[in-house]
Amino acid sequence: MKWGGGVVVAALVVSGIFKFMQSAVRADELTFSTVDTGTIDVSVSASGKVVPAFEEIVNSPIDSKILEVYKKGGDSVSLGTPILRLDLQTAETDYQKQLDEEKMKELQLEQLRIQNRSKLSEMEMQLKVSRMELNRKSVELRNERYLDSLGAGTADKVLQVELDYNVSRLKLEEDEQKYLNEQATAEADFRVKQLELEIFRKELAETRRTLEDAQIRAPRTAILTYVNNDIGARVAKGEQVAIVSDLSHFKVEGEIADTYGDRVAAGSRATVKIGNEKLQGTVSDVTPLSKNGVISFTVQLAEDNHPRLRSGLKTDVYVMTAVKDSVLRIANGSYYIGPGEYELFVKQGEELRKQRVRLGESNFELVEVVSGLRPGDEVVVSDMESYKSKNKLKIK
Secondary structure (H helix, E strand, O other): OOOHHHHHHHHHHHHHHHHHHOEEEOHHHOEEEOOOEEEEEEEEEEEEEEEEEEEEEEEOOOOOEEEEEOOOOOOOEOOOEEOEOOOOOOHHHHHHHOOOOOHHHHHHEEEEEEEHHHHHHHHHHHHHHHHHHHHHHHHHHHHHHHHHHHHOOOOOHHHHHHHHHHHHHHHHHHHHHHHHHHHHHHHHHHHHHHHHHHHHHHHHHHHHHHHHHOOOOOOOOOEEEOOOOOOOOOOOOEEEEEEEEEEEEEEEEEEHHHHHHHHOOOEEEEEEEOOOOOEEEEEEEOOOOOOOOEEEEEEOOOOOOOEEEEEEEEEEEEEEEEEEEEEEEEOOOOOOOOOOOEEEEEEOOOOOOEEEEEEEEOOOOHHHHHOOOOOOOOOOOOHHHHHHOEEEEEEE
């Protein structure tokens, strides 16, 4: 009994020392997730940036220089509000020259109309004279034939008058054809000149529109987010001079590695996370080409005027690619870096035991459990990096 009691006491002492030395972790430092069965909307993550839903760049339509600036960046502008003034003296002079040229072309067209009418009138008068002459010769021919039938005329005289009549008839036919040709030519020349005038008027209207555009005005009611306020600076044709943006509505421009490019398509559902806020949206378009290893896409938000939205704000974007039903799942966390095998701590009574688990697809909230866990298991999803060498932990 003495030796048996000594052994028991020694065993208790050793057990107590072992338990004292055993690693432990505070319960309030842990975050648990209970394994359950349900649906996972599988998604891929991307980075995003909030930009105005409507943004319009105002370019200079001519080569000029800036004379005055009426608005500054951040000002609210209404449709047609002057933003800045360009030097339009040269453009206005050219426009006046074009107006004078238009007037000259109109006068030339009227001159051609009068000339054609006068020439055709002369030809019509000549045709009338030729027809009267032909009628006279027709009468002479008929008279000579009548006299010849009575024996008072000669056959030679009849032949001479008949030949003269035929020559006049052919000459009349030639003149009539010349008149028709001249009439068609005159009409064609007039249509050509008329078409040239119409083309010139279109060019003049384009010049007028360019001149109006050169009076740089706000194209819509919005916020002036940029303006070139360098007075006296020269600006080239097509150079950006201002940007107006609608800062009451936004969209998100996302970027994702091109390896996931085939999983992002127009029409896909997307979730945009701004802090703890989750905004729903739809992928509206995807850039077909990869640039620097990334593919760009745009997300149209269902609530594009949310108060948390700010132009230039960085966001996380999750694009939904598939739906999995009736799968085991746990909460997503910093531990998850993609499908594969993991060693996670599972709660068993008052202890945590490391367990090998295979995880599958995920979204920003949930991760699919392929194997290694059962429904109801409580898994630590908080950071356990400092305990990765331990296989068992006591919960304090």
